[in-house]
Amino acid sequence: MSKRNGKAAKAAPEIPVQMKGAQMIWEAMVREGVRVVYGHPGGAILPAYDALSPYEAEGKLHHVLVRHEQCAAHMADGWARATGEVGVCIATSGPGATNLVTGLATAQMDSVPVVAITGQVPTKLLGTDAFQESDVVGVSAPVCKHNYLVTDVNELPLILKEAFYIAREGRPGVVLVDICKDVQNAEGTFRYDFEIELPGFEPWPNVDLECVRKAAALINQAERPLVLSGHGVQLARMGHELLALVEKAEIPVVTTLLGTGNIPESHPLSLGMGGMHGEAYANQAVQSCDVLIAVGMRFDDRITGRLDKFAKQAKVIHFELDRAEVGKNIVPDVPVIGDLAETLPALLPLIEERRHQPWLQQLKEWKGETAQSDILNYEVDELIPPYVIRQLWFATHNAPGGPPIIVTDVGQHQMWECQYFTHDHVGQLLTSGGLGTMGFALPAAIGAQMAYPERLVWAVAGDGGFQMTLQELAVIKQEHNLPVKVAIINNGFLGMVRQWQQFFYDKRYTGTPVWSPDFVQLAAAYQIPALAVTRPDEVGPALEKAIATPGPFLIDFRVKEEVNVYPMVAPGAAVDQLIRRPKPAVMQEYSGVQPSW
Amino acid sequence: MKYTLIAWMRDKPGVLSRVAGMMRRRNFNIDSLQVGHSEAPGISRMTFVVDGNDRMVDQVIQQLRKLVDVTQVENISEQPIVAREMAMVRVATNADTRAEIVQIVNIYRGEIVDVALDSMIVQIVGSEDRVASLVDLLDNFGILEMVRTGPVAMARGRLERSRRRGTAVWRAQADGRDAVSTERFKTGGV
Known part of the structure; x- marks a missing residue:
């Protein structure tokens, strides 16, 4: 059902198999293509660990024992960021689960697909303040895309499938599945050929091509266009398309922290990172552009600085998958809601080949004035x-x-x-x-x-x-x-x-x-x-x-x-009001490499 | 400004806390919130009144839509709507005041639903104004106890069926077929 993988051929109806809930967890993971899980065992998750051993013995799954559950979530997160696949972590009830929370919040904030499995006290003990009981669904809800408490073994297969589906589809995020110990021990019917039907979950909103056309018209008229690109480009694997777009219309690119590397940073059109510790010329570019093309980013306060002084000269176009991000901090003139993998390819042919020499020249001058003191190519006498x-x-x-x-x-x-x-x-x-x-x-x-x-x-x-x-x-x-x-x-x-x-x-x-x-x-x-x-x-x-x-x-x-990080925009200041770095710069030549995706 | 929103959601454990938690977390100001059954089995209907501006309400709607259990959200603030709330008021009475209270309640088309020697329970259903105005009047006699709901609301006029995103289970339910949990497995849930 994954959109990016194309509509999967309808799976042949599966013959249901009886198995324990504990085994269902691993069976589902194997179906989802999971290879590694990061976790820490404990009382309420023991049945699941017990059921894991045959999967480990057959080499289908590998469990990594962490030393603190927070790190299980971070490892799953690191795996997911590196591969784009869903990372999986597992912990026991109570302290195990609450320890996960920081790691889950980290992944959720950065739109990283992670599924967390936690053990829970047996159904009969729920709500009794039993040993190692905590309200994990309640605790984790604010930092999850969705979460589940499983109290019936027959619901487990569908819930696991939904969990992976929700974590992966649309803007990725964290899904936690809290499974009562007696559910892990209970026998139930396992099958995995469900068609997911979640009417309240709209991962891939329909693209309004009229918005794409409006965006193209604005970009084609721009004298000082600028792309501000974020993590979304990476999540949609649209690095090549973005590069093609900015090269065609000669548009410089500023990135957010997570958008780092969206186009090669040694490319002449790359201005590097903007925001609180972005280079002065990158922030100056944001403040001076006449059309700001925000791509797959959410106008975080670290990138915008003071909102009412942000990009005041610009018409803003916002390409974004999550419509809740559109208008949250900055109200765009042209919102383009939808998967970047649809909107950017639709935009590209509508964009005219343009050159923006005066604008680029201006940026070059600013760069000359304020660029990184590339002290690094010089001899330094202290270890900085x-x-x-x-x-x-x-x-x-x-x-x-x-x-x-x-x-x-x-x-x-x-x-x-x-x-x-x-x-x-x-x-x-x-x-x-x-x-x-x-x-x-x-x-x-x-x-x-x-x-x-x-x-x-x-x-x-x-x-x-x-x-x-x-x-x-x-x-x-x-x-x-x-x-x-x-x-x-x-x-x-x-x-x-x-x-x-x-x-x-x-x-x-x-x-x-x-x-x-x-x-x-x-x-x-x-x-x-x-x-x-x-x-x-x-x-x-x-x-x-x-x-x-x-x-x-x-x-x-x-x-x-x-040693201080320069330049710096003080919190709450406009992004062009910054504390500058003193020294001159040496520019890097473009090495001609292409993005890996 | 006040906005009236309607949200439909899967009737799941914890869904109310998800909605309330999201509202609190994002610092949205809820004036009132009513939740109950809708016409579709397994789907609850929530009526909110939120206080804010257009941008904030847009955020409320978008954030509500992101909740997996919330199937649909509608802003009916700009449509003609019927909004009603209900109050039950236990008002102090004595032989002198009883008749007058009954009269007032009748004018407001309320109902006396319980009578004791020294008090009565008055029930009123109506627009926010009407309820408030009766409550104000009754206050002169001494209100001993009161419970008042927030409004529930519906848009006036013809219902556009197409605005619903149906599901297999939902369609089955609309056709009067019983969607038990086994059905849910066949189709992947509501």
Whole structure:
């Protein structure tokens, strides 16, 4: 029934089979093409774990034991972001399920398809405050696209099928299925040939071609058009079409954090990321354009800054699948609601070939004035984080096995990664954009690495965030030495918070200095080879060593402490009112690579 | 401005809490909310009155539509509608006032549904204004207890059947066939 996969041939009617609810869970997953599940067992989910063993023995499914359920959700999330398939995590009732919540909220905010299975106390004990009981459906509802409590084994197969369907179709999201223990133990009838019929669920709204025509007319008249593209382009796998569109009409492109790499960042039309830590010229472009073409994005406050001062000169066209996002923050002049995989191809032939030289020239001038001080191509005498990130790019961008996947945590290093790593491929950067979840990097990198064992996967984290989920280093080892590489940008502070304290709280560094263990020794305790780097000239060799070493590797980059992310738009300010970065820039030449999707 | 919305939803455990939770989470202001059965088995009908502006109401509608259990949402604020609410008022009475209260209730086409020596229960169904106005009058005699619903509403005029998105089960139900849970499995649920 998946639209993107085309209408599947009607499955032959299946002969129903009797089996336990516990087995139905895994049977459904095999049908859905799931290969890996991330989880942690416990009392209320034990029957399911028991039923898993034959599936593991036959090699149909693989279970990864996490050290904290939050990371099970992050791993499923990392897997899903990397592959576009539904990630699956599993936990027991009560604390297991509530621990999942942060990870589920992270995935839901960033439109990542995840199905979470949780055990629940037996039906008879529901509502009695039984041991390890919590109202998981109630707790998780605000952070889920949908969720279910299963109290009847015969409803389980349909619910599981609906869960995957809802998670995957339309704007992806999180679906949680809470299954009572007695349901797992009960025998029921299993079949999986249902046709999903959910009248309240409209994943793929019909495209109004008249809106596409209106959009095309506006774009064709524009003197200073600009594309602002987001995660939706990646979810719809429309990188090529977007590139074709902007090349045809010569439209520069600004991306959101999650839209990073929608068109190759070394392409002359790419202005990189906009918003709070976007480059000044990118934000200036947003403020000066006459037609703003927003594609698959939701006008988050981090991209718009002060709403009433946002893109005031522009007519706004909003291409978006989720109609609730259209008009939520910015009311567009032309809304184009529908799947980008339909609307962009429909738009392309209507767009005239245009050149916008004066506009591009203007942008170039702005870029010249304010562009990244590409300090990174120069010698630096102190170990500063942007230099580390740039070296990471030099060391990894030609990695065999495909473009490297960089998974960041949240904070300063995340923004530096966006600024100083040139993302020439869609899906190269996996990061928690909406929820901004510290601790995301390591577990999500594990998920991404398991999806692509042959690709180079780097978890880039700060010393603060890394310590939130570092226990998952054990998973790297238990999963047969997963070759995840870890870079810790260690500045002894919760850097981004410290930066805000410096700017807005008169340098009162309350609660931001971070004591860390010796990460090299810590890695040693996990039997992971590691290095500490304190000087700029050690960066390159350390990265090479990490990459050359089979299996995991950890580098503790002990960087200069009080370095700030520039430019910065103060929260609540207009995006052109920014604190600028001082130094001049060196431009990158376009390498001619194409997006991977 | 006040807006009247109608939402149809699958009659599932927790659906009310999903709707209420979404409203709270997104900071929408609900004046009143009524929920009950609709003409279709398994489908509940909810009437909301929300306070806000056009943009906010559009968001309410879009966010409601995103709830999987909500099958349809309609904004009937700009149509001619019939909206009614109901109140039951236990009003203090004595030999002197009883006749006068009965008279007032009759004028309002209310009903006396229970009589005790020192009080009566008055029932009134009507537009918000009419209910409010009777309640105000009764207040002069001493209201001991009151329960008042929010409005339920329907658009006037001919019903456009096509606006419903039917399902196999729904169609079966409309044809008078019983859609039991086994039926639900054949078709994949309402």
